[in-house]
């Protein structure tokens with residue numbers, strides 16, 4: 471299976487021109503890497519700058535249309551060519567997004583045939599090697615009552631908040647591996663073996679060109695969610711190159 475590498479540009483860059491240049495450099499280079507599926511998730515306003523590469527979104531609203539000032543629907547995203555939607559990023563959860571809202575978003579995305587990228591992760595580093603209760607809850611509530619046939623379009627990202635570049639330092643590949651096993655075990659309890667093993671689990675949190683290959687190789691994840699390092703084409707292309715070469 472190809473490794474999935476998702477760039478999360480967050481609220482960057484500032485201008486359409488910068489977004490176009492960054493996107494062009496990444497999309498041109500990514501054509502020579504056969505073993506990676508590359509997605510760029512820009513701010514909504516830069517969606518049209520993303521050409522020749524898969525388009526992702528950083529959020530969505532669950533209603534189909536209507537009086538929801540400031541929101542964007544799955545249908546609107548789909549009509550612009552969006553293929554992946556990040557849901558439940560910790561930077562949205564901290565602004566008040568609940569597991570219940572995340573569940574509605576995940577359902578809306580999956581029902582439309584777009585891939586839903588659900589982010590889960592603990593806020594503080596646990597001292598003991600335990601499965602943090604918060605992740606258990608995020609999975610249980612975020613994936614509540616989802617029809618099994620929609621789960622083929624689900625992707626999970628293990629992204630501990632403490633490891634995001636603006637908070638701290640990357641997790642270790644060993645811990646990422648252990649956490650991905652625990653996440654897979656939760657999925658197994660919820661959906662059974664066949665589905666649990668078909669859902670890709672990615673890692674996010676201070677991924678850069680130096681540690682990316684290790685997370686895939688030793689952390690044994692199915693891909694990466696990259697923030698800060700995806701805003702620099704040289705660094706992001708190096709990540710693609712190293713992961714593709716594994």
Ligand code: PGA
Nearest residue numbers: 634635675676696697698
């Ligand atoms: P980072 O961000 O790579 O800058 O740590 C990742 C994310 O928040 O998705």
